[in-house]
Amino acid sequence: MQPFAPLGRDVRLRGRKCGHSPGDTPANDCQNDATWHIAWDTAMENGYACDPHMTVARAQYVFVAAHRIGPDCGMPGALWDFDNNRCTCPDEQPCLTTAAEEPIPA
Ligand SMILES: [Zn+2]
Numbered sequence: 001m002q003p004f005a006p007l008g009r010d011v012r013l014r015g016r017k018c019g020h021s022p023g024d025t026p027a028n029d030c031q032n033d034a035t036w037h038i039a040w041d042t043a044m045e046n047g048y049a050c051d052p053h054m055t056v057a058r059a060q061y062v063f064v065a066a067h068r069i070g071p072d073c074g075m076p077g078a079l080w081d082f083d084n085n086r087c088t089c090p091d092e093q094p095c096l097t098t099a100a101e102e103p104i105p106a
């Protein structure tokens, strides 16, 4: 089995839903809201996964980083902050206002 996850369609078009889709067809799309944000490679191909499918991804695929979905994940202008392993906006304008920050699991 090749270690790279099939990236398939651009999951960003589906909002922050889990990107798991066997056969990469809409009929098989996982309908769960994503709980994890995954960086597949250093070019910042990224995707989303629900808890069960994050477990699958950890078992089967290589990826650069992953973190719990936070308020800035997938927001326009948000950048992946590798030092803190979260998504964040680089300037003073928040991507999203006053969403509570979740602690980042170690
Ligand atoms: Zn899923």
Ligand SMILES: [Zn+2]
Residues within 6 Å of the ligand: 037, 067, 068, 069, 070, 072, 073, 074, 086, 087
């Ligand atoms: Zn993120």
